[in-house]
Structures are given as structure tokens and as C-alpha cells.
Amino acid sequence: MAINDLPKYKDIRGSIRRNGRYPVVGTAIKDTHVVHHSMTAQHLKGSTPQAFANTHIDTNKWPGIAYAFVIMPDGTIYQCDDLDRRTYHAGDINTRSIGTCLVGDFRKEGAAEKPTAEQMQSLYLLNKELYKVLSNMKITLGHQECPGYAWKNCPGDTWNYKDVISGKILISEKKEEPKVAERDIDKVSDWAKKDWEEAIANGYFDGTRPGSPFTREEAAIVINRLRKNLLELISK
Numbered sequence: 001m002a003i004n005d006l007p008k009y010k011d012i013r014g015s016i017r018r019n020g021r022y023p024v025v026g027t028a029i030k031d032t033h034v035v036h037h038s039m040t041a042q043h044l045k046g047s048t049p050q051a052f053a054n055t056h057i058d059t060n061k062w063p064g065i066a067y068a069f070v071i072m073p074d075g076t077i078y079q080c081d082d083l084d085r086r087t088y089h090a091g092d093i094n095t096r097s098i099g100t101c102l103v104g105d106f107r108k109e110g111a112a113e114k115p116t117a118e119q120m121q122s123l124y125l126l127n128k129e130l131y132k133v134l135s136n137m138k139i140t141l142g143h144q145e146c147p148g149y150a151w152k153n154c155p156g157d158t159w160n161y162k163d164v165i166s167g168k169i170l171i172s173e174k175k176e177e178p179k180v181a182e183r184d185i186d187k188v189s190d191w192a193k194k195d196w197e198e199a200i201a202n203g204y205f206d207g208t209r210p211g212s213p214f215t216r217e218e219a220a221i222v223i224n225r226l227r228k229n230l231l232e233l234i235s236k
């Protein structure tokens, strides 16, 4: 697997607006993955990598979008720049880090959004993949944990990115398979019993009908066995 094999991956490096290029520093120096939020509400028109690129170019006068990756609320992972570039997203550690931005305002005092399940899934997978692709990767940080950024509420305080990176959230939110309750088994075997009883009433088991497969006693055994099999099935 490679990054471009990730589900919902889209490469927009060739089409996203730039004003020059960020310098190439190589991938060997990259040892940190930094997680950001866009601080723009998810439904806003401006919550796209293209809009972030415009702001970073026009307002900040940077060569392009700050983030190598942007993850949309539907889980789409846009790759916006190469892994070997020094983009401006984390101050002193720009050279050694890769920046990923989740679209949304995840501040309690802001829009108080939370990443969608799709976004968390994509972040989990992307982060895992970066450690495979970049041989010197050591740590994943929230923007706020980067040197000099303690003041910045990024990637927001409505969630904990560490629970996503570790897979904890994904595991705890995984939907439990609905267990068939024992009373449902009883219902099923009741239906079966009714069918058998009807068959019995119609003379299937007393030898009065041609092709009758079981005696009444045998029919009772079959019903009990069915119930037992179903119970065994759900206890697995």
C-alpha cells in the first residue's frame, strides 16, 4: 500500500493554485506529522483546499497551501503538496514535519464542531501510512504541541487527535454486531414448531400422507435441535 492507495485519496498537487514552490528538503529529514484543523466551519464555501491556498498565497504571501494534506468532512484526503517540501504550517519544525489539516472548527469557543467519523478514519489511515512511507517518522503532534504554539487552539479542544491516531476512537465507535436475543430464537423455533404442527395436522407425520418424512417424535427432536443450533450460533 502507498499513500495514493488510501481510500478516498485524491491528488490535487497538479491543479491547486501556487505562487512558486516551497523548498525541497527531502524526506529523510521528515520525522513529525502535525495535525491541524482549518478553524473554518465545515459547511462554509471557503472550507476547501483551494480556498486555503488562496488565503495562504494572497494574505500570508506564501508559495502555496500550508498543508501537505487536507481531509474533508466526507473523509476525502487531498494531497496538496509533496512529502519532501518545507511548507509553512508549524513554525520552527516546518523542515522536519508534514502538515495535515482536517476541515472544521473544532474549538469549543468557536463552531464547536467535531471531526466526522469519516475524517477520523482517514486521519488514522493517513497517519499510519506516513510512518510506513517515511522511514524516519517518529512522532505525531497537534499543532498546539509544536514549539511556540501552546497558545494556539489547533487542532481544537472538542476532540483528542491522539485517540484517533491510536485507533481508540475507531475501535470504540465500531458498531457492535447486533446479537440475536434468546427470545428471538424462541420466536424462530416457535414459528418452526407452528409449521411442524401444521404439517402434523395435515398428516405429514402419521404416515397417512405419502412422502411423510418423520414421525411426530422425530419432528419434536428436529425442532429442539434447531433451537439448540441457533443458540450455539449466537453464543459464538
Ligand SMILES: [Zn+2]
Residues within 6 Å of the ligand: 035, 036, 037, 143, 154, 155
Ligand atoms: Zn494549525
